[in-house]
Amino acid sequence: MKAEIITIGDEILIGQIVDTNSAWMAQQLNLHGIEVYQVTSVHDNQVHILKALADAEMNADLVLITGGLGPTKDDITKKCLCEFFNTELVFHSEVLEHVQSLLTSRNVAINQMNRDQALLPANCTVLHNSAGTAAGMWFERNGTIFISMPGVPFEMEAVMTEEVFPRLVKMGITQVIVHKTVLTIGLPESMLAEKIEGWESALPDFIRLAYLPSPLMVRLRLSAYGLDQALLEAQIEKQVRDLLILIPENVFGFDDDNLGLVIGRILIESSQTLAVAESCTGGNIAHYLTFNPGSSDYFKGGVVAYSNEIKNKLLNVPIEIIQEFGAVSQQVAEAMAQGARKVLRTDYSLSTTGIAGPDGGTDEKPVGTVWISVAGPSGVKSKKYIFKHNRERNIIRTSQTALNLLRTFILNEKSQSR
Numbered sequence: 469m470k471a472e473i474i475t476i477g478d479e480i481l482i483g484q485i486v487d488t489n490s491a492w493m494a495q496q497l498n499l500h501g502i503e504v505y506q507v508t509s510v511h512d513n514q515v516h517i518l519k520a521l522a523d524a525e526m527n528a529d530l531v532l533i534t535g536g537l538g539p540t541k542d543d544i545t546k547k548c549l550c551e552f553f554n555t556e557l558v559f560h561s562e563v564l565e566h567v568q569s570l571l572t573s574r575n576v577a578i579n580q581m582n583r584d585q586a587l588l589p590a591n592c593t594v595l596h597n598s599a600g601t602a603a604g605m606w607f608e609r610n611g612t613i614f615i616s617m618p619g620v621p622f623e624m625e626a627v628m629t630e631e632v633f634p635r636l637v638k639m640g641i642t643q644v645i646v647h648k649t650v651l652t653i654g655l656p657e658s659m660l661a662e663k664i665e666g667w668e669s670a671l672p673d674f675i676r677l678a679y680l681p682s683p684l685m686v687r688l689r690l691s692a693y694g695l696d697q698a699l700l701e702a703q704i705e706k707q708v709r710d711l712l713i714l715i716p717e718n719v720f721g722f723d724d725d726n727l728g729l730v731i732g733r734i735l736i737e738s739s740q741t742l743a744v745a746e747s748c749t750g751g752n753i754a755h756y757l758t759f760n761p762g763s764s765d766y767f768k769g770g771v772v773a774y775s776n777e778i779k780n781k782l783l784n785v786p787i788e789i790i791q792e793f794g795a796v797s798q799q800v801a802e803a804m805a806q807g808a809r810k811v812l813r814t815d816y817s818l819s820t821t822g823i824a825g826p827d828g829g830t831d832e833k834p835v836g837t838v839w840i841s842v843a844g845p846s847g848v849k850s851k852k853y854i855f856k857h858n859r860e861r862n863i864i865r866t867s868q869t870a871l872n873l874l875r876t877f878i879l880n881e882k883s884q885s886r
Contacts (some may be wrong), residue, residue, distance in 0.1 A: 469507040469641050472528035473498050474520050476535035476545055477619060480509050489534045489624055500633060501643030501693055502530065512536060517548040525612050530636075535619030537602035539581035545654040546605075546621060547839045549616060550589050555608055557587040558593055562604070567601045590615075599626035606635070643693060644698040648708060649680075650688040653872045657681040662689075664714055672703060685720075720875060727871040728757040734878055735766035740815035742874075744770035744810035745783055747795070748822035752867045768812050773804060783807030796821050796833055798850045801841035810844045816844045818874045820866055825859045836862055840870045842877040846884070849877055 473493055479485045481556040487509060494504045505528050508515045517536075524531040536545030564586035580651060585601045588594055595604030595615070599621035607614040608757055610785070615632055617624045636642050652660060657679055668677055674694050691701040695856050712719055721730045735742060754770040757763050771782050776795055779785040785803040793799045801821050809817035809841050822838030831837035836855035841848060853869060855862045 469502050469529045470527070470531040471502050471520065471532060472505050472524040473507045474524060474533045475507070475509045475619070476517060476533065478514065479759050480535075481511060488621055490837060492621070492625065493532055493534075493628065494631070497532075498691075499645060499647075500636065501645040502636075502641075512542055512544060514544060514548050514551075517545065518552055521548070521552050521614070525610060525614075528670070529612055531612060531614045531643075532615040532632075532644060533614065534624050537616065537618045539585055539601070545616060546589065547585070548604065549592070549607070551612075553589060553591055553609065555589045555591045558590045560586050560588055563588065563594060566596070566603075570601060595631040596626050596736050597623055597627050598630060598679065599623045602643060604631060606632075607867060612831065625749040642760050644695055644697045644700060646692045646697065646704055648690045648704045649683050649723050650690070650711060650719055651725055652688060652715065652718045653685045653720055653727070653868065655686065655715070657686050660686055660715070660718070664688075666712065667707075667710055667714055671707060672699075675703065675707060683861050684868045717876065720721075720872065722810060726756070726760070727868060727875060729760045731871060731875050732757070732760055732763055732766050732874070734882075735816070736762075738882070741766050741768050741813075742770050743808045743812035743817045745804040745817065745819040746770060746772050747774055747779070747804070747820055748824045749820045749863055749867050749870070750774065752863055753818065753820065753870055756867055756871060768814050771811075774859045779807075783811065789829075794833070796823055796837055796839060798839055798841070801839035802843070802848050802850050805841040805843035805848060816825070816842065816874065818842055819871055820870050822853075822862070822866060824862045824866075838862070838866045838869075840866070840873055842874050844877060844881055846881050849873070 473490045475490055480487050482787050490507045497504055506569050508520050510520045536543045546557065554644050564583060567582055567585050568578055571582060582601060588603060588605060592605040592607050595606055597603050597618060600618055600620060602618040604627040605616040617627045645724055655663065671677060675690055675692045678689040680689055692704050701762035720727060746753055751772045757767045773779040773783055780787050783804050784807045785800055789799050789803055801819050804818045804821060806821060819841045820838060823829050823835050824832060825835035835857050838848060838853045838855060841850040851873060855865050
């Protein structure tokens with residue numbers, strides 16, 4: 469089944485509000501095995517709305533409409549639906565009773581505009597809106613289902629959850645869909661695609677693969693469609709196992725994992741602790757770590773050593789090293805990591821020093837040059853990277869790269885100790 473989402477409202481098109489409704493509906497439809505064919509946003513204009521409805525009828529089996537159901541004159545969706553379905557507004561007493569009850573509970577006096585919320589197209593099936601005064605409407609024509617809902621997000625979600633999906637499930641037009649997202653790092657999208665090309669080509673027809681790149685990682689989303697959930701889950705797990713054989717170093721987690729969370733799990737298992745010493749990342753790594761609940765079990769703290777003075781006084785980085793090699797160097801990165809590990813008394817430490825930009829670079833050390841160092845029981849590991857000229861992306865990429873270097877360092881230590 470193919471679905472189209474139509475959002476109605478000038479406020480969306482002028483950027484006054486963000487269309488979160490479409491994202492939520494698309495996600496929920498996908499979970500029910502319904503493919504979203506198109507998302508369309510239109511003005512509060514009768515001609516525009518009618519054209520969008522006609523176009524959707526030609527392309528989709530299910531059309532979900534939000535917006536324009538309020539009590540004021542600029543809300544014209546019901547009028548447009550009456551014209552589109554060649555019908556008229558009629559009074560629904562049960563809707564008025566709900567409106568009166570809802571407004572009374574809020575100590576709001578009912579007026580004529582509120583009463584007009586009980587006027588709905590004669591040939592629609594009324595969908596109860598437990599969260600608000602604007603009822604939803606269900607129409608069917610030429611094999612296409614049209615569902616109109618309020619634009620207020622929590623009201624739309626109530627109608628979808630309590631009315632729309634139960635009806636679709638009862639009609640037997642939904643299917644099972646199983647998702648699994650594999651989180652990868654260390655390979656750009658094109659290189660990753662080249663490395664797993666054979667695996668991707670061999671995927672069964674009922675499993676689709678999507679590449680979702682970002683500055684932090686490349687997510688690989690596997691989606692299996694069918695009727696037997698147990699079979700689909702087993703097939704997804706098999707494909708993931710095969711993928712791990714191809715890129716074991718690059719997969720760091722699944723679904724809603726993040727690097728901080730994954731590192732935390734590893735450290736908690738062995739009752740070990742971590743500290744950070746950050747220069748160019750300015751505390752961003754500490755943020756990524758403490759974003760996760762329970763991080764206090766393994767993360768003891770960090771030092772944002774932005775100036776050379778702080779590197780020296782708090783992390784005991786010798787001034788002579790800074791003067792000889794410069795703040796952005798392997799020697800300073802390692803001294804920062806060792807200093808943080810000693811001062812904060814942790815098993816592991818992680819440091820960053822670099823030139824985030826947009827200025828400060830030289831021919832020898834251009835903007836984007838970063839040194840990352842990890843210190844642990846077995847010693848120190850450092851690596852140099854050269855990113856781009858965008859300051860924000862440099863900070864994000866350095867933070868993520870540093871966490872992944874720490875992850876692989878810890879795992880290598882553990883494998884060697886077995």
